Amino acid sequence: MSIAIRAVYLPGKGQNIRWKRSSDVISETGSCGPYLNHQPPFSVIHSVIYILSESQLDTPKENFNASAEALIGRIRDRARNLYETRQLLCTEAVVSAMNHGLRGGLSDAQATAMAAPFSAAMGESGCLCGALSGAVLSSGLLLGQQHPHCQCKAMREVSRQLHDAFKAANGATCCRVLSKKVRNDKKAHFQQCSGLTAQAAEMAARLVLEKRPELVDRVNHAFLNKRQSVVGGALLRLVRLFWG
Template identity: 60%
Template sequence: MNILNLNKKLGAGEEVLIGRLRERAGNLYLTRQLLCAEAVMVSLNHGLDGGLSESQAVAVAAPFCAAMGESGCLCGALSGAELACGLFLGKERPYRHRREIRDSAKALHDAFKAAHGATCCRVLTRSVRHEKEAHFRHCAGLTADAAELAARMILARRPELAARVGEAFLSRKDSRIGGVLRRLLHRFSN
């Protein structure tokens, strides 16, 4: 789903990579290993070699999950996408590129809002709020979409990152039971 129209045309390899990043973020959410912001941040960080450990990526994104600590404000998936863009677009000389990073954040926000009609979690989930499984599936879709948007933004500006793909991470597709076991392992080992 191409929901971010960028001026730069991406190659076939980059499109495949974007699809894999999208799927991995959705899988991390659907298997209940990570919440929205965490799934986006971890997928992009690992998939494009952002340099953070998984624990660091989770720690940075955790406050933004479930709409900023369950406040119902900004969508956590969008927050994770914004964090990942900051990581990759600001990694080299962040003070010099702050304006570009802010412009990218606005473009990402606007693209997400155009695709979904809102960026507020309460608004985005209004129709599924009282149906737990429907709510969960809806948010998994938002998580995958946000990962795709961020990946498009990042790769359009830093195409060299496509050569640094975390192949083993992106190739893994966990089952729901496997995800629960992995989540328990993380909880008791860290």
């Protein structure tokens, strides 16, 4: 079984993170669960290889076909729409887009109950960015759907990959650091969070689909195609508040 590696992390003494494009192919096999063999064991990679989001590399993503790329973009845009229309907060929007878009199995109420405590940097504590929390939660939901106890190590590694890719792209994962320059500008702060929500959803979708490519065939097109206006989103939020 082979996997194409598009970026390699090259740490050096006294140096910042450097990313190098690579056409290397690592060949390995896995034996745990129905889809673990889509990627080599992480011990082989020595935790230095990460799959980056579209915004981090300007080369074509050769290991994805056109339908997968289009799907990743739709998940990203749906998460952004859920956030920008104020239906959901950052974590909730990422989890909802991933869960409903790829049929993760949670109801609206269950997805919100799971994601809400992580939103707005864990209840406005200023800690971990809620968008990144949503990416981690939703990746675990989808990668752990089948044989979750057998996938624990792989899911932890994906969590690390998401953390490191997000930090490499944005310079931090802490909300108070990310929002320092826009904290006193509500509009700029909102736009920043919208962008981070979309980016985190894209990162999560890319990693999940690389490891579970069969999910491309079970997409909830009706959900991903929806787009609400700000007014429509406000009405839906009111309906949820009063009628659950």
